[in-house]
Amino acid sequence: MKNRSNQQKKSDRSTSQGTSNIALMALSAVPLLMVLGNSMLIPEFPKIKSALDINQFQVGLLITLFSTAAGLSIPILGFLSDKYGRKIIIVPSVLVYGLGGIISGLGATLLDDSYLIILIGRVVQGIGAAGTAPIVMAMVGDLYKSNDRSEAMGVIEAANGIGKVISPVLGSAVALISWRALFFSYAILAIPISLGVFFLTQEPTHQGQKEKLSSYLKKILQIFREKGPSLLISLFAGMAVLFILFGVLSHVSDILEKEYNLKGLTKGLIIAIPILFMSSFSYLTGRYLKQKGKFFKIAIITGLTIVGSALFFLPFLKKPYIYVGILTIMGLGSGFVLTSVNTLVTSSTTSEQRAG
Template identity: 30%
Template sequence: MSTSAERSNLHLLSDVNLYIIFGITLTAVMGVSSIAPAFPSIADAMDVSAQQIGLLITFFTLPGIFITPILGLLADRFGRKIVLVPSLFLFGIAGTACAFATSFEQMLFFRALQGMGSASLGALNLTLIGDLYSGNKRATAMGYNGSVLSIGTAFYPAVGGALAVIGWHYPFFLSLLAIPVGLFVLTKLEKTGSNGGLNMSEIFSNVASSLVSKKVIPLFVGIFLTFIMLYGGYITFFTILLDEKFGQNSFWIGIILSGSSFMTAYASSQLGKLTTRFSEVGLIRTAAILYLSIFLMLPLVENIWWFIIPVIIFGAAQGINIPSILNLLTGYADKEYRAAFLSVNWVVMRTGQALGPYLLGLVYAGFSLDATFYAAAFAAGLFVISSVFFMKEEWYITADASMLEDM
């Protein structure tokens, strides 16, 4: 690394805006990963089935499917803070309220409110990086943010699992951390994104025309199928497998999920080096094949120690797949409607996140636990087909943030 690059990175790490973005990122991934290890305990406490417990993810993600594009339009028109501050406060208050729920129906209501608070966070954290940084600084900031995200998803299951050992409701108190993040956004974050030059209809028209690009659609398909597998096959029914077949408690389930996330963090940190040797499309294809092998493998494991292999492979696949897709999408997001464009991607992710537990829950109810992993493998197979036949490497070589056009 050159001396100038080192100075640039040191300057970046002294920027308070970057740490606020980290706080938003950590909040965005908290809503599911911190409570997933407690699913078996919550199911017992609320007297609901393993099939029903996945609704805690579905109700959390559904609001984002409908309101995230609206919030993205508002953030482009009036600025990021107008959307972020209320969102973070709602996330913290509603998430904490789940700890005091006296019925499963009441908990689902609070989860839906928390999901409304979460709806804009995952899109606006990336949007802020695009707003505040350019060139190498932007790439460096994206890398730092990806590492923070992976570390968060590594620690949250372990912390949530440990808290769930004390009581099922304790993991929900982690949501309170969103309140100070919201205060920092309000008082310290640089104001960005207010675009008085375009009205809402113009922003909507620009985003709509961008979404029909044949370069973008395969990336959306990839991220959708990834989240079907992640939240259906892995976070929901892999935890059920560890509980039902291997008798693991919430703490050890959290530790196992954390191991996968640490591998994701390492793989993400190596993405810069990998992309000097391999194309991002090639990395996405590799990840799709890894997903397929993992979900075909899970039903065959009889000794819990053998889970080390699929957990490591899954973490590596996540580390090269999701950042690659997000980087390609961000490269095509015009700054004038960046929040709205990335909000659509967040809707696609949320749709996969919501449908994964529900669809695989139907498979679980109608067939067996093993069948859920074969269904996830089917989704992985579709991802392989999409990445091989509908993603062309040459489309993404000259991606530029100022344009999105079909070839």
């Protein structure tokens, strides 16, 4: 009888662990989807620029407006997830992300002058993106105990990194159909991912916070009053390296196609190399700095120096393999900066202030 009871307990734990793994797989697909939002488009910027007859600045807005909309929406959706629950925000956000892709795709397909509609779709996508990865991390924190939480967070970060690396290759593959298909692919991916989160994850009983939005926003303003300069400098450093890296990737994508006739999957693989190094080095830098508990500011300065130096030499170099080398160095520098910025920003606030 006792043996049967022990076997039943083991069976229950095994079932629980299996369910937990399935839920984590469903949740890890969300940040993977989010990082596809920008990187999938970069290899095909020359095609988009030519088809829409727009300049480089207008092409850049396809990324800028997406990222800006996401950044502005994150605090609001974070507050709503604290108040009403994580899953009730994540699932609609993923669908809104896909809806933005449909708006951009239909505009590009049905209209001759579709640039404005595409931009509107990108803004909608950005709003949806704000309710994906950040809220998933909060939900993982709710679901997993301290012993399993770091492992679960590692899976989420790994999915994020994988998404960054495969996105240029995936974008190049989808664009073999048409560059317009890129926008529709977001919706195609969003549907099964939202269904997976809805049916395969079970959120703990949620106790909605009573705090009002106005009070929540006042707390954010208070954080900036107390630590504004250091936070703004850190955030600006992170924004700068991402802006430079993706801007240079876009420029190099144009050069590889026009001057060296490198297109499709070949170009996507080349562009994926620096992103692979950025993701890998972000992870390694994070592990090292976590052990040391210091050197964050030194890492940011070092990373910015590396990125700036690579950017200085780039105009004087004309060979494709040298482009790859310089971009890889920029990826390494970006990895230094991004991990350090993330740690400094999160450690500048208390756990209550970081909620949402």
